[in-house]
Amino acid sequence: MVILVTGANGQLGLSLRKIAPEYPAHSFVFTDLPEGDITDAEGMEAVVKKCGAEAIINCAAYTAVDRAESDEAAAERINADGPAVLAALAVRYGCRLLHVSTDYVFDGTGTRPYREEDAVGPVSVYGRTKLAGEERVRTSGACGAIVRTAWLYSEFGNNFVKTMLRLAGEGKTPSVVDDQYGTPTYATDLARALMVLVQRPGEDMELFHYTDGGETTWYDFAVEIFRQADMPVAVVPVDTAGYPTAARRPHYSVLDKSRIAAVGAVLPDWRASLRTCLDILLPQSGDK
Numbered sequence: 001m002v003i004l005v006t007g008a009n010g011q012l013g014l015s016l017r018k019i020a021p022e023y024p025a026h027s028f029v030f031t032d033l034p035e036g037d038i039t040d041a042e043g044m045e046a047v048v049k050k051c052g053a054e055a056i057i058n059c060a061a062y063t064a065v066d067r068a069e070s071d072e073a074a075a076e077r078i079n080a081d082g083p084a085v086l087a088a089l090a091v092r093y094g095c096r097l098l099h100v101s102t103d104y105v106f107d108g109t110g111t112r113p114y115r116e117e118d119a120v121g122p123v124s125v126y127g128r129t130k131l132a133g134e135e136r137v138r139t140s141g142a143c144g145a146i147v148r149t150a151w152l153y154s155e156f157g158n159n160f161v162k163t164m165l166r167l168a169g170e171g172k173t174p175s176v177v178d179d180q181y182g183t184p185t186y187a188t189d190l191a192r193a194l195m196v197l198v199q200r201p202g203e204d205m206e207l208f209h210y211t212d213g214g215e216t217t218w219y220d221f222a223v224e225i226f227r228q229a230d231m232p233v234a235v236v237p238v239d240t241a242g243y244p245t246a247a248r249r250p251h252y253s254v255l256d257k258s259r260i261a262a263v264g265a266v267l268p269d270w271r272a273s274l275r276t277c278l279d280i281l282l283p284q285s286g287d288k
């Protein structure tokens with residue numbers, strides 16, 4: 001199968017590049033800005049035609065959650081209009097489409113892990129535009145899957161793990177919120193789950209939740225990063241009000257992954273995957 005990966009220079013796209021050699025039966029085409037602008041219908045059509053894509057995995061997004069609050073038009077264009085362009089091409093050229101979405105489509109008032117059919121209610125511009133992207137894909141007639149994930153980190157790009165290591169490297173003691181619950185997800189694990197889905201036949205646009213296993217708070221995530229990195233950093237716990245941000249985040253956004261587990265995706269425990277990532281970022285940090 002020819003698999004076209006959009007947004008391929010982001011952390012999920014680069015994780016797919018990393019694991020691509022594990023799938024020699026498929027050929028991968030990786031594209032990102034400027035030539036692979038998902039909001040440019042004509043340009044994307046040329047890319048799809050040129051490579052003969054049979055599947056598209058959309059990793060492109062506007063992911064700056066706080067910036068989106070004052071940059072709504074751009075977030076809407078990339079998170080909603082772009083997926084609609086890809087979905088229309090998937091229908092026209094008979095490609096399967098895998099589109100990645102977020103736990104931030106939920107309002108966070110839940111008290112048990114969110115299932116795919118639970119009511120959504122984004123509390124940020126980012127979450128609202130990602131939900132709009134889901135709707136555009138769901139109603140397009142394209143086949144494939146929308147996969148909601150959460151708290152992605154990796155050895156690539158910008159993410160919470162790298163921010164914590166950078167702050168500590170600058171001699172700073174981070175204050176981190178201890179009243180937002182979710183599950184960190186290593187982008188390599190998500191990339192492997194997407195490869196399970198892309199190889200699965202189906203006539204519909206299915207909806208799945210995928211994160212690593214377990215749950216935690218951002219504060220406990222930070223503490224675990226420094227514990228595994230063997231760095232003596234005393235993270236300061238604060239509540240949401242103690243760390244003001246432009247965007248609101250859900251108080252609770254743990255996802256129920258039963259559906260994707262039932263089709264063969266592997267969900268490593270988040271602490272074990274953090275170890276794998278830190279072994280790449282800090283090879284000297286040892287086996288904690």
Ligand SMILES: NC(=O)C1=CN([C@@H]2O[C@H](COP(=O)(O)OP(=O)(O)OC[C@H]3O[C@@H](n4cnc5c(N)ncnc54)[C@H](OP(=O)(O)O)[C@@H]3O)[C@@H](O)[C@H]2O)C=CC1
Nearest residue numbers: 007009010011012037038060061063100102149150151152
């Ligand atoms: N990061 C996270 O914590 C989470 C992410 N997600 C979702 O997972 C997916 C992957 O996220 P992640 O890898 O972290 O995102 P990144 O921000 O790391 O990567 C997104 C990539 O898309 C590119 N891009 C931006 N606009 C366009 C465009 N118009 N056309 C083509 N490419 C574009 C970006 O380029 P540039 O950098 O130049 O803008 C970047 O290379 C996204 O759908 C995201 O919403 C879901 C939950 C958590």
Ligand SMILES: Cc1cn([C@H]2C[C@H](O)[C@@H](COP(=O)(O)OP(=O)(O)O[C@H]3O[C@@H](C)C(=O)[C@@H](O)[C@H]3O)O2)c(=O)[nH]c1=O
Nearest residue numbers: 063065102150151152160163174175176177218243249
């Ligand atoms: C950097 C930092 C963040 N925080 C808080 C802010 C926020 O509530 C939480 C996470 O902050 P970040 O800005 O790193 O992460 P954030 O941008 O909220 O991450 C989100 O990104 C988008 C793309 C998603 O789809 C979500 O699943 C989620 O991963 O931790 C602190 O308390 N202290 C800190 O030093």
